[in-house]
Amino acid sequence: MNLWTNVGLALKALNSNKTRSFLTLLGIVIGIGAVISVMSIGKGAQAAITSQIEGIGTNLIFVRPGQAVQQGVRQGEGTAATLTLDDAEALADFQLAPAVQAVAPEVQSFGQVVFSNINTRARLLGVTPAYADVRGYTVAEGEFIDDQQVQGRSLVAVLGANIAQTLFPDMDPIGQSLRINQRPFRVVGVLERLGGTGFGTQDDTVVIPITTMLSRLQVSRTSQGARNVQLVNVQAADADLLPAAKEQISAILRERHRIDPGGVDDFNLTTQDDLVAARTQVANTLTVFLGAIAAVSLLVGGIGIMNIMLVSVAERTREIGIRKAVGAKRRHILSQFLVEAVVLSALGGCLGVALGWGLARGVSHITLSGQRLPSVVSPDIVVLAVGVSLAIGLFFGIYPASRASRLDPIEALRRE
Amino acid sequence: MEAASAGRPAGVAPVEAADAETMIEVKDLRKVYKMGGIEVEALKGVSFTITDGEMVAIMGPSGSGKSTLMNLLGCLDRPTSGTYRIDDQDVARLSDDQLAAIRNAKIGFVFQSYNLLARTSALENVELPLVYCGGNDRTNRALEALERVGLRERAKHHPNQLSGGEQQRVAIARALINRPSLILADEPTGNLDTKTSEEVMALFQGLTSHGITVVLVTHEPDIAAFTQRVLLIRDGELVADRPVTERRQAVTGGGS
Numbered sequence: 001m002n003l004w005t006n007v008g009l010a011l012k013a014l015n016s017n018k019t020r021s022f023l024t025l026l027g028i029v030i031g032i033g034a035v036i037s038v039m040s041i042g043k044g045a046q047a048a049i050t051s052q053i054e055g056i057g058t059n060l061i062f063v064r065p066g067q068a069v070q071q072g073v074r075q076g077e078g079t080a081a082t083l084t085l086d087d088a089e090a091l092a093d094f095q096l097a098p099a100v101q102a103v104a105p106e107v108q109s110f111g112q113v114v115f116s117n118i119n120t121r122a123r124l125l126g127v128t129p130a131y132a133d134v135r136g137y138t139v140a141e142g143e144f145i146d147d148q149q150v151q152g153r154s155l156v157a158v159l160g161a162n163i164a165q166t167l168f169p170d171m172d173p174i175g176q177s178l179r180i181n182q183r184p185f186r187v188v189g190v191l192e193r194l195g196g197t198g199f200g201t202q203d204d205t206v207v208i209p210i211t212t213m214l215s216r217l218q219v220s221r222t223s224q225g226a227r228n229v230q231l232v233n234v235q236a237a238d239a240d241l242l243p244a245a246k247e248q249i250s251a252i253l254r255e256r257h258r259i260d261p262g263g264v265d266d267f268n269l270t271t272q273d274d275l276v277a278a279r280t281q282v283a284n285t286l287t288v289f290l291g292a293i294a295a296v297s298l299l300v301g302g303i304g305i306m307n308i309m310l311v312s313v314a315e316r317t318r319e320i321g322i323r324k325a326v327g328a329k330r331r332h333i334l335s336q337f338l339v340e341a342v343v344l345s346a347l348g349g350c351l352g353v354a355l356g357w358g359l360a361r362g363v364s365h366i367t368l369s370g371q372r373l374p375s376v377v378s379p380d381i382v383v384l385a386v387g388v389s390l391a392i393g394l395f396f397g398i399y400p401a402s403r404a405s406r407l408d409p410i411e412a413l414r415r416e
Numbered sequence: 417m418e419a420a421s422a423g424r425p426a427g428v429a430p431v432e433a434a435d436a437e438t439m440i441e442v443k444d445l446r447k448v449y450k451m452g453g454i455e456v457e458a459l460k461g462v463s464f465t466i467t468d469g470e471m472v473a474i475m476g477p478s479g480s481g482k483s484t485l486m487n488l489l490g491c492l493d494r495p496t497s498g499t500y501r502i503d504d505q506d507v508a509r510l511s512d513d514q515l516a517a518i519r520n521a522k523i524g525f526v527f528q529s530y531n532l533l534a535r536t537s538a539l540e541n542v543e544l545p546l547v548y549c550g551g552n553d554r555t556n557r558a559l560e561a562l563e564r565v566g567l568r569e570r571a572k573h574h575p576n577q578l579s580g581g582e583q584q585r586v587a588i589a590r591a592l593i594n595r596p597s598l599i600l601a602d603e604p605t606g607n608l609d610t611k612t613s614e615e616v617m618a619l620f621q622g623l624t625s626h627g628i629t630v631v632l633v634t635h636e637p638d639i640a641a642f643t644q645r646v647l648l649i650r651d652g653e654l655v656a657d658r659p660v661t662e663r664r665q666a667v668t669g670g671g672s
Contacts, residue, residue, distance in 0.1 A: 005547060012535070016535055318531070319533055321531075322531045322532075322533060322544075323544070323548075324492075324516065325490070325492065325519060325525050325531070326519065326520065326525065326544050326545040326548065326590065327516050327517065327519045327520020327521070327545050327548040327549060327594075328516060328548045329512075329513040329516045329517070329548065330512060330513060330516075331513075332548055409492050410487050410492050410493055413492075413527070413531065
């Protein structure tokens with residue numbers, strides 16, 4: 001009695017009670033479908049996070065001010081105002097930091113941008129010319145800000161594509177004058193449209209010289225009167241040089257901030273990889289959590305299979321008696337009903353994969369507040385899901401099948 | 417096990433010594449059921465032998481223990497004590513799976529209610545015993561068996577498309593497929609009319625001429641008259657073992 005004979009028997013038995021088989025299948029279909037779609041969306045989110053973070057540049061180290069200590073309580077990261085523009089300039093020293101290729105400090109804030117009667121809110125980004133290279137900003141029209149404008153604290157701005165579109169729907173923005181927080185700025189360039197999602201939200205940004213930002217729009221100074229920056233983007237010369245660059249940055253900043261050996265850093269270094277790891281961990285946790293909920297529905301589906309198999313065994317007692325009378329051994333009956341349960345759950349699993357895949361595809365077409373929810377249905381998820389459904393069939397089929405196999409043939413034959 | 421036979425005088429018939437031609441040898445067979453704490457002795461020590469190719473009817477009123485005896489002879493159940501040898505093999509103490517193998521290889525069952533699998537063609541029903549012994553060439557052997565009962569052209573029909581007599585002949589074909597040495601029939605004609613009954617009995621008589629032993633349970637003296645010997649069971653004991661004096665020869669009605 002081989003496997004295929006049993007599969008044939010199982011299909012025949014399931015076919016003879018289509019509605020019941022279908023309803024039982026449904027439990028597994030929904031369970032597997034839910035697991036597949038959750039995993040796929042989770043995986044998609046992961047891929048999106050990775051590509052977003054990698055999209056902001058290569059070999060980047062983000063230097064942030066450290067934690068402030070207020071009345072002995074350590075505050076959140078970035079709360080201390082310890083990183084200055086001078087620090088950033090010091091990091092660009094090729095002698096002290098040979099592993100560093102470029103340094104681009106930035107200061108962010110939000111502001112009101114007005115042109116004639118159009119008024120919009122934008123992210124203001126104060127940067128140096130190096131920023132364009134380090135973070136991969138490209139200018140579609142006009143020019144990026146230059147060193148002279150930084151030194152001169154010029155009132156010039158480079159507009160993100162959306163901002164340009166909003167303020168200048170039907171004219172060339174280059175050379176136009178607009179107001180940012182009441183101060184007049186001249187537009188010197190428009191950034192390339194980046195589109196999609198992203199940290200940068202580059203399209204909704206107005207880029208101005210960092211010195212202009214610090215001196216004219218925002219006053220934030222250390223207690224010593226130096227000008228603070230929120231973030232210094234440091235680009236290492238090579239991926240292999242990232243650890244070296246981190247060490248050199250750390251040495252320079254500790255020296256400048258006069259931190260004793262053994263003292264705690266008042267700044268924070270994060271690489272892109274660190275960011276990817278941190279963000280994907282969040283995504284993973286969420287995926288596992290949602291996956292666990294989906295798995296509960298699988299469990300319920302499995303119980304449904306066990307239930308219906310018990311009913312089936314009870315209904316077919318006479319058949320079992322006949323089979324035993326003509327010489328079926330325990331294992332023959334056991335395997336017959338076990339295979340039936342597994343076929344049922346495997347069918348459910350396959351339909352579930354189709355459902356989950358469809359759901360994942362459907363979800364990836366929905367946009368939520370401008371963000372697409374990407375999804376990746378990978379073969380390993382599919383294999384896993386089908387494997388799990390087989391295992392469920394086996395696990396929940398064992399009890400009904402062993403009950404069937406232990407039936408007394410005389411009793412079974414007597415049953416109507 | 418041998419010692420068990422010494423205790424109690426056998427039934428009416430003397431126990432013959434087993435020889436090479438003995439198909440069934442039953443010695444002091446006892447079966448006790450426990451029902452709700454009360455022990456019920458369904459068989460109280462029955463002994464007899466049946467030789468190869470013999471055709472025997474077991475008769476007796478309801479509750480006499482003849483069903484119990486048939487279950488034991490059919491290796492569907494184990495005796496509480498006593499020995500049962502079939503084809504010189506002691507089967508009284510075998511495991512469930514070993515009994516299943518004996519049923520598969522040596523015994524063919526025919527039931528009053530046919531016991532065919534519904535939604536399964538006659539051919540597949542006949543093949544069933546082969547499925548469990550890994551027999552190959554199943555389809556051809558099943559067709560041969562159907563031919564033997566005159567139903568080859570009905571192979572694709574399902575039980576609900578066949579008459580009672582045809583269903584019983586399919587069941588006989590199933591019983592024959594594995595070339596058993598013993599056919600056990602439990603009231604095989606109980607649901608059939610006289611003419612069809614006679615056809616079925618003709619089949620059985622034909623089998624005995626090929627050396628197959630047939631043991632059947634019946635209520636009807638008319639049916640018992642087709643056999644060679646009648647065992648009468650009453651209250652769990654063998655009360656009579658007599659040869660059939662005026663044996664009826666069934667006329668083959670020819671396959672319908």
